[in-house]
Amino acid sequence: MVLDPQRSPLVRILRRAAQQVPGALALGRLVRRTLDPQLREIHRLQHQDAARLLQPFPDTFEERYPQLFDALAQRLAHLPAPRILSFGCSSGAEVRALRRRLPSARIVGLDLNRRMIADARIADTSPLSDYRLADAPNPDEQFDAVLAMAVLRHGVLEAERPDSCAAVLPFARFADTIARLDRHIVPGGWLALYHAHFRFRDTATAARYQADPLRMSDCPPQTLLYGPDDRLLTGMAEPAVLFHKQGSAASD
Numbered sequence: 001m002v003l004d005p006q007r008s009p010l011v012r013i014l015r016r017a018a019q020q021v022p023g024a025l026a027l028g029r030l031v032r033r034t035l036d037p038q039l040r041e042i043h044r045l046q047h048q049d050a051a052r053l054l055q056p057f058p059d060t061f062e063e064r065y066p067q068l069f070d071a072l073a074q075r076l077a078h079l080p081a082p083r084i085l086s087f088g089c090s091s092g093a094e095v096r097a098l099r100r101r102l103p104s105a106r107i108v109g110l111d112l113n114r115r116m117i118a119d120a121r122i123a124d125t126s127p128l129s130d131y132r133l134a135d136a137p138n139p140d141e142q143f144d145a146v147l148a149m150a151v152l153r154h155g156v157l158e159a160e161r162p163d164s165c166a167a168v169l170p171f172a173r174f175a176d177t178i179a180r181l182d183r184h185i186v187p188g189g190w191l192a193l194y195h196a197h198f199r200f201r202d203t204a205t206a207a208r209y210q211a212d213p214l215r216m217s218d219c220p221p222q223t224l225l226y227g228p229d230d231r232l233l234t235g236m237a238e239p240a241v242l243f244h245k246q247g248s249a250a251s252d
């Protein structure tokens with residue numbers, strides 16, 4: 001698994017050294033891309049699919065958010081076959097973690113990264129798991145829960161912490177993605193949102209949801225946050241990660 005180059009301390013040190021030599025940064029990037037197929041795929045997405053791409057880096061790992069997965073499984077336990085969407089599923093670790101807790105769930109994993117979707121399909125051959133190279137579900141698909149974990153963010157914002165996020169990932173893209181995901185969540189369904197640079201409560205969509213009291217003590221709170229005006233929110237933390245859509249679930 002490639003690590004987010006913006007967050008690796010070694011890469012940061014090498015980058016600082018290379019900044020002293022004219023052309024060294026560009027050459028270093030070219031060499032790394034040539035040698036590493038995963039970096040080539042990220043580069044392809046950044047240049048050919050920039051309008052759809054959110055967080056470009058596919059970092060993930062097994063059992064990344066255990067308390068959230070447990071809470072979601074508990075809240076969906078009354079459904080015989082809950083329908084779940086993992087938006088930005090990367091290599092599918094999140095889908096597999098949910099599958100362990102909800103064996104009869106129908107889980108769709110979406111990602112724009114071709115290598116990650118191929119890896120996810122190899123690692124999980126369950127007929128109830130469906131990995132797709134896409135940025136949206138099928139138009140009429142409905143889910144009991146949607147997860148958008150570590151996708152409504154950007155490694156560059158994390159590394160450079162600019163005063164405005166506008167040039168990298170503006171709030172409008174966050175709000176638009178949330179509104180699009182909301183269309184696929186049934187009344188009474190759930191939205192899980194974490195490792196985002198924005199607060200759900202700042203979107204118009206949030207009016208239809210109630211924040212769940214769940215707090216993840218096994219993951220750090222979200223603190224690098226930007227407001228609807230794209231400005232950095234200093235000294236803020238967002239502990240809410242799970243949101244309940246108002247109304248009765250169709251599949252209850």
Ligand SMILES: C[S@@+](CC[C@H](N)C(=O)[O-])C[C@H]1O[C@@H](n2cnc3c(N)ncnc32)[C@H](O)[C@@H]1O
Nearest residue numbers: 052054058059060088090111112113135149150
């Ligand atoms: C950091 S990974 C998150 C993986 C997993 N959700 C987790 O939290 O461990 C972000 C993933 O989102 C994907 N992604 C970015 N923009 C996307 C979009 N518009 N639609 C679907 N996937 C996207 C990236 O390709 C990347 O694999």
